[in-house]
Amino acid sequence: MTIVLTPVWSNGVQKLKVTSAPPSRPALGLLPPAHNDGVHYHRCLAQLRSKDKNIEKYIYLTQLKDADPSMFYRICLANMAEITPLIYTPTVGDACLQFSQNFRRPEGLFISIKDKGNIGKILRNWPRINEARITVVTDGSRILGLGDLGVNGMPISIGKLSLYVAGAGIRPESTIPICLDLGTDTQKFLDDPLYLGLRHKRVPTHEADEFMEEFMHELATHFPKMLIQFEDFSTDKAFAYLDRFRHRYPLFNDDIQGTGAVVLSGFINAAKLSSAASGRPITDHRIMFLGAGSAGVGVAMQLMSFFKLNGLSTEEARSRIYLVDSQGLIFDGRGPMAEHKKYFSRKDYNGPPMTDLTEIIKLVQPTALMGLSTTKGAFNQSVIETMSALNPRPIIFPLSNPVRLSECEFHEAVEWSKGTVLFASGSPFPEEEYRGKMLYPGQGNNMYIFPGLGLGAILSRAASVTDSMVEASSLGLANALTPEERAQDLLYPRVERIREISGEIALAVIRAAQKAGVDRSPDLRRMTDEEVRAFVKERMWDP
């Protein structure tokens, strides 16, 4: 018999469960005599933890995933809170910036403008064409808050898909990371001899649009069962491609819809706590956004459903939302503005342009402040103190990624609000003790949504991803808090429970797909919720 050490979680503490197992199959001399998977897990973890820099840990994990995917995912699943920031934001931001320097082995598909007319042929090169079920596609034009990274954006597709596998049990061989290379407008990369992409500026919009038409057509032809996630397209393209393709193919935009869903979920839980402290009716919340790009406007659209679910009309819901961009408060009298900002442009303000955030807060008197502006430090002491003077429990969500672009840090928000803040950020921050009480930051990141949304869409074989499916994913997440998590004022469940949460989200998404009539898996319609839960769990891949 062999001794097997299995990491288990008990009350938030990791322990080792010692069991014995029958001897494994003979290694036939290809493995050292005492090699054992249970011990090797600890060897890999120790190797990982021996690295000083997070980017070295990222490289180690990338190589481990290549050499031994099961071990990579075992480590991820047993240590989600430690590993997620390494394979995802914030470290994935550095991995993107350094992609052309650190490149070792290709992972995923690279399709460039030079392949126009031949995209089908390139797609057929994928070795496991029949197994593919999900792709994350980026063109690298707005990676996190880091700007146009061109082909260096590939790690974002890879990282998101690793979270699909770890977080929702999607089979690793069903995933295809795709990076489209349409050039880059970042001169630094064009001048870099190691840069791995095409060495020219981005092609004009009409050429990019024609390329996307062919790409989407070929993708759907060669992979008829594929769910498509658009990721980190610059704002103009993010809105345009979502509008153009969402009724023709099963797809969603993670930055617009996934972020909208995760923030709605955290807001639902925060608004309850905030209203309990202020006595203010839940429908009286006012939400102000710093940043009016794809993420800011996407979240604003989704947050309207908070008010509508609580009985307000569309017009009333819209009136609860204020946008601020780099030129200040967005209002009609300010002059011409991008199309996507018009819906929330204020008609009830006609004064001079307002650019000072503290002054705008005094005017608007919001209960919640959302940051999707890529502007580090924008939520400064004056901003947070003003929010705290207006609200016994101010809701402050600095959502920009990676962590160095966050509008404020958790310890600042805690200190300046005197421990009253209801906080969620895009990238993780450590917990803080304030006057003897432990306070926990939420992670308002679409990583809580897309694994379960994707799993639900795949299992129901949804022909398209409807707004109702996205909303269902959000409500599924909001309802997933345990009584113990609620007692600690958490806004999101602990990330260690991601599989369980993704299962609940998938159930909600499957039911919403059925209600919308876009599902193509009739058997699931006949099952009870308990049966669907069991079905979803059974389908999850385990390393």
Ligand SMILES: NC(=O)C1=CN([C@@H]2O[C@H](COP(=O)(O)OP(=O)(O)OC[C@H]3O[C@@H](n4cnc5c(N)ncnc54)[C@H](O)[C@@H]3O)[C@@H](O)[C@H]2O)C=CC1
């Ligand atoms: N937490 C999450 O799950 C997600 C976070 N994000 C983050 O949101 C950020 C924004 O993403 P996008 O909307 O796609 O980018 P974007 O570049 O389209 O939008 C940025 C917006 O911020 C505004 N802005 C820039 N500087 C400003 C300043 N000094 N003051 C006020 N506004 C300013 C711009 O006018 C623009 O409206 C990124 O950092 C991204 O990583 C995006 C998606 C998901």
Ligand SMILES: CC(=O)C(=O)O
């Ligand atoms: C989290 C994410 O999707 C972003 O920052 O773009």
Ligand SMILES: [Mg+2]
């Ligand atoms: Mg993104």
